[in-house]
Amino acid sequence: MALKPRPRILRIVLAVVVGWAIVAALAARFLVVTEPLAAADAIVVLSGSSAYVERTQKAAQLYREGRAPRVLLTNDHTRGGWDNAQQRNPYFVERAADELMKAGVPWDRILILSGVAGSTRDEAIIVKGYVANEGVRSVLLVTSSYHSRRALRTYRQVFADTGTTIGLEPASAAPSVFWWLRPEGWRTVGGEYAKLIYYYFKYD
Numbered sequence: 483m484a485l486k487p488r489p490r491i492l493r494i495v496l497a498v499v500v501g502w503a504i505v506a507a508l509a510a511r512f513l514v515v516t517e518p519l520a521a522a523d524a525i526v527v528l529s530g531s532s533a534y535v536e537r538t539q540k541a542a543q544l545y546r547e548g549r550a551p552r553v554l555l556t557n558d559h560t561r562g563g564w565d566n567a568q569q570r571n572p573y574f575v576e577r578a579a580d581e582l583m584k585a586g587v588p589w590d591r592i593l594i595l596s597g598v599a600g601s602t603r604d605e606a607i608i609v610k611g612y613v614a615n616e617g618v619r620s621v622l623l624v625t626s627s628y629h630s631r632r633a634l635r636t637y638r639q640v641f642a643d644t645g646t647t648i649g650l651e652p653a654s655a656a657p658s659v660f661w662w663l664r665p666e667g668w669r670t671v672g673g674e675y676a677k678l679i680y681y682y683f684k685y686d
Contacts, residue, residue, distance in 0.1 A: 507659035510671050513678075514627045514656045515634055519649025522550040522622035526609055527578060528633060529558035529599050533626045533653075534578040540653035541624045542585030550622055552591050553582055554612065556605045559598040602633055603685065606640035613646055620647035627652040628674050632681060639685060 527534075527541045541553050555578050561571040579592050595612050599605040609621065625633045630652045637648050661667030 506662045510657040517650040522620040523618040525550040525553045528625040529556045537653045538581040555594045556599045623650040627654045
């Protein structure tokens with residue numbers, strides 16, 4: 483004869499599931515920040531390999547709105563998939579530039595910054611060098627929502643002694659509240675928390 487589940491155990495399990503769902507939703511939302519900036523000297527699209535489409539589309543939108551007169555791209559030196567037209571594997575930064583032009587940003591308004599960005603901090607240092615040389619006083623960052631908190635924090639740290647104004651516009655909506663139910667959710671949200679902790683101890 484099968485034993486009936488104990489109501490108390492079921493209540494505990496339900497409470498744990500509901501509690502975890504609430505915590506997970508808040509954890510995903512915590513990663514997303516925005517720093518409003520009505521106008522800037524340049525829009526900076528952060529590297530993100532496969533995230534380049536959402537980021538460049540947002541940057542192009544901001545450019546068309548007149549928020550900045552130029553768009554800067556950083557280069558993570560990573561190649562994408564095979565392109566039949568070019569008969570090669572273009573770098574993601576090349577694909578990003580193509581996406582910007584398709585979305586209405588003229589080629590002469592796009593600049594690929596020199597240097598290879600292996601991390602968000604590398605990107606910030608590369609952008610800082612450009613800002614110092616060109617006399618740029620404000621930049622508007624564009625990155626994926628889950629990456630926005632770490633990106634803004636990193637750029638503020640790197641630019642702390644420059645007087646440059648930093649704004650940020652997330653390129654996508656906040657991660658789904660049910661991110662923890664999917665493997666890709668753990669890769670993005672879970673992975674981002676691991677990077678936040680690493681950055682906190684390494685650069686603070």
